[in-house]
Amino acid sequence: MTVKVALRTLLERSVKKMGNGMNPVVKASALEMVERAYNEGITVQISAGYRSLEEQANLFGQGRVYSYKGKNYSNLAKPIVTKAKPGQSYHNYGLAIDFFIVSDDGRRAIWTVNSKWQRAAAIGKGLGFRWGGDWSSFKDYPHLEMTGGLSYTQLQAGKEPRLTFKLEKREMQKTGKGDNHIISIQKTLNGRYEANIECDGFYGPKTRRALIIGLQTELNKQFNKKLVVDGKWGPKTKNATVTIKKGASCKITWILQAALYMKGFNPGTLDGEFGEKTEAALSKYQKASRISADKLAGKVTWNELFA
Structure with missing residues (x-):
């Protein structure tokens, strides 16, 4: 008798494949798709998520003569698999995933675009994704993306999409889909700074504002910066930040x-201690954001996190 792969196994594999750098709404929506499909008897797994610019260059170099930033990425022995150069894929911004169907026991990948595949894509679309299988010029059946209407040019300029996890409030409360770490962060913000935000486990504008209120409060307390504590990110708050x-x-x-975790870069235990895991998460975030990876949280990094 074949034992069906556990949902937890599919989720853990998917989290690993998505990697760090995922937009938290995209990540949560991808995992929700896997779970909803599983509940309908469809075993889905995420095969890819965030992809660095160098990884994109390596992928684009398959089947081509190609160099990027002075480095050769050509691999003529392999077929062409993408038209996207570095910076021209939503994977580079943590806004896209790829998925596939696995056998019921979880041991074999199934790449046939059948009714199960189409149903999984429909579940993803219901959660706010756009499906590559709907494209007219080039069908990319494994691909799902959530862009907030932003172009590559806007993303390259540093603009961030405004995304919302598409679950009704009642369903969110009933199923408890929110991230427990984010719930803990929200509770701490309420306790320390009277933020009065809902502890729903999702990173939205109110939680971002509460984090800025916390930073402004601590800058005033510890460094006598005399900022207006309004939760707004402006030039005065940016210039008042400390390294x-x-x-x-x-x-x-x-x-x-907390801010790094919200961006999809896990700093380990949120304990206020700047240790190795926090340093590693910061460095990865800086590299993904294409700012100086100096492992120092200064004005540029704070601005990247909150602007």
Whole structure:
């Protein structure tokens, strides 16, 4: 008798394949798609998520003569698999995923675009994704993306999409789909800074505003910056930020850890201690954001996190 693969196994594999750098709404929506499909008897797994610019260059170089930033990425022995150069794929911004169907026991990938595949895509579309299988010029059946209407040019310029996890509020409360770590962050923000935000486990504008309120409050307390605590990110708050690095132990470090987690870069335990895991998460975030990966949380990094 064949034992059906566990949902937890599919989710864990999918999280690993998506990697760091995923937009938290896209990541949560992808996992919701896997779970909903599983509940309908369809075993789906995410095969790809965030892809660095160098990884995109390597993929684009398959079947072509191609160099990027002075490095050769040509691989004529393999077939062409993408038309997207570095920066021209929504994977590069954590806004896209690829998926496939697996056998019921979870051991074999099934790449046939059948009724199960189309149903999984329909579930994804219901959660806000656009499906590559609907494209007219080039069918990309494994591909799902959630762009917020932004072009590559806008994303390259640093603009961030405004995405919302598409679950009705009642269903969110009933199923408890929110991220437990984000719920903990929201509770801490309410307790420390009287943020009065809903602890729903999703990163939205109100939680972002509460984090900025926390940062402004701590800058005033610890460094006498005399900022207006309004939760708005403007030039005064940006210029008032301080640089923290490994070894720092304070509530501003906790805010950094929380902000990194919201961006999809896990700093480990959110304890206000700037240790190795926080430093590693910060460095990965800086590289993904294409800012100086100096492992220091200074003005540029704070602005990237909150602007």
